Amino acid sequence: AQSVTQLDSQVPVFEEAPVELRCNYSSSVSVYLFWYVQYPNQGLQLLLKYLSGSTLVKGINGFEAEFNKSQTSFHLRKPSVHISDTAEYFCAVRANTGGFKTIFGAGTRLFVKA
Amino acid sequence: TAGITQAPTSQILAAGRSMTLRCTQDMRHNAMYWYRQDLGLGLRLIHYSNTAGTTGKGEVPDGYSVSRANTDDFPLTLASAVPSQTSVYFCASSAGQGAGNEQFFGPGTRLTVL
DSSP states (O other), rough: OOOESSSEEEEEEEEEOOOEEEEEEESOOOOEEEEEEEOOOOOOEEEEEEEOOSEEOOOGGGGGEEETTTTEEEEEEEEEEEEOOOOOOOOEETTTTTTOOOEEEEEEEEEEEE | OOEEEEEEOOOEETTTEEEEEEEEEOOOOEEEEEEEEETTTTEEEEEESSSTTTEEEEEOOOOOOOOSSSSSBOOOOEESSSSGGGGGEEEEEEEESTOOOEEEEEEEEEEEEO
């Protein structure tokens, strides 16, 4: 079974500052990792995903994440945030042995202040 | 392209009443999912369908039923609603069960059971 822990429920940050949203996972098998973003009153949309290969993954809107197998982490980063990045961010994990279940973290609310 | 549509957008329901949440996708995706989103708990899988004609139980199936008569539609039914089913419900789909497949989400249905 897999589990996901997002270490911060809320992250306030000033506009143009860097941000890191932390995600740790546990799994007895190899996994695929995802970050989704949810803007207010909308569904989730994919930011980026790690399947294999380079551990640094670049996504939409200037976000990137680094897969660290030894630390079982997949932290999301952006060097300079905008007001429009205010949203809820979800880390998710899925076993790469097949199957369909995606396990989501509880979410981190990023609040960008002017 | 509409992607995934859900109806209604929101609903207030008396306890004990039944209700069907509708979900339609136009991407010809094989797999579809229903999640509920509750504060601090992230998204939890209620039911899923690998392909038309088949369904399965997720993490929190009790009190819910689904059907998949065709590829496009995946309705979720609450036979006798209870207040603990107050939540935001998201329908999602993916091209297949492959673990790397991205899930696409609808805009959600906000349900309040009184």
